[in-house]
Amino acid sequence: MLKELDPLLHSQLRLGVMSLLISVDSAEFTWLKEKTNSTAGNLSVQLDKLSEAGYISIEKSFKGKKPLTTCRISKKGLKAFEEYVNSLKDYIKT
């Protein structure tokens, strides 16, 4: 029987963010916004969901006088992403 795909990752924007974050060490909010071509509001909401699930960590600081949000994938997030990709493989095989 096919495993259910993680609903938290099975969304275009959240999956996009996670795919970007596995490729880099950390990423600034503006970079993620640019790469996913999303709005700040929507991205912010989706990042919070990923953060609440413990898939990413969000660090808020300042770059000069401007606020800076930096995101990083967590071990839990990495594991969830791997499982999601493995489930996808099963779906595609069938």
Next chain:
Amino acid sequence: MSIDKETLTPEQSLDVITSMIRQAKGNMQQGSFYFLLWGWTIVVANLGVYVLIKFTTVENPFLMFLITIVAAIISIVYGIRQGNRIAAPTHLDGIYKWVWIGFGITCFIFWFFGKQIGWQITPVIITMCAVPTFISGSLLKFKPLMFGGVAFWISGALIFLTSFENQFLLAAIAVTLGYLIPGYMLKKSN
């Protein structure tokens, strides 16, 4: 990429993953700045020491190496500024940075305990230069730097066989081949 669709087919999911990974790929950007800064610093210091030993009676020609302190300060300031500018550093950026910092610490230890290794600091450091240079070439997929690394290995071996005063001349040539030429090529390619 549109962001409003919440239901994805497995194929669409894979498309999202591959397109995003492709977006982040090649994000690693390292310039030629450090190669040129350190290349010129070491060339000037070594040529200076060589000229002072060969043609003058200056008591301590090795004070020329104090200019490396200036280069170290410039590197730290530049590194902090650049670090703040990178929006999404990759894992390779991290490896790149720590390979060079680790190399810097190793060099400092060799300088500090130069007496214990019979003042053979130049060949030791030139040989050691090969490792981070070669790795950097590999990380950046930039062959001239890998050849630069090989040039350091060969030069290091030759410098061990050279008289003390000529070591500094050879070191300047080694750094020209290992840092400066690949550094300028990297600058041009960027």
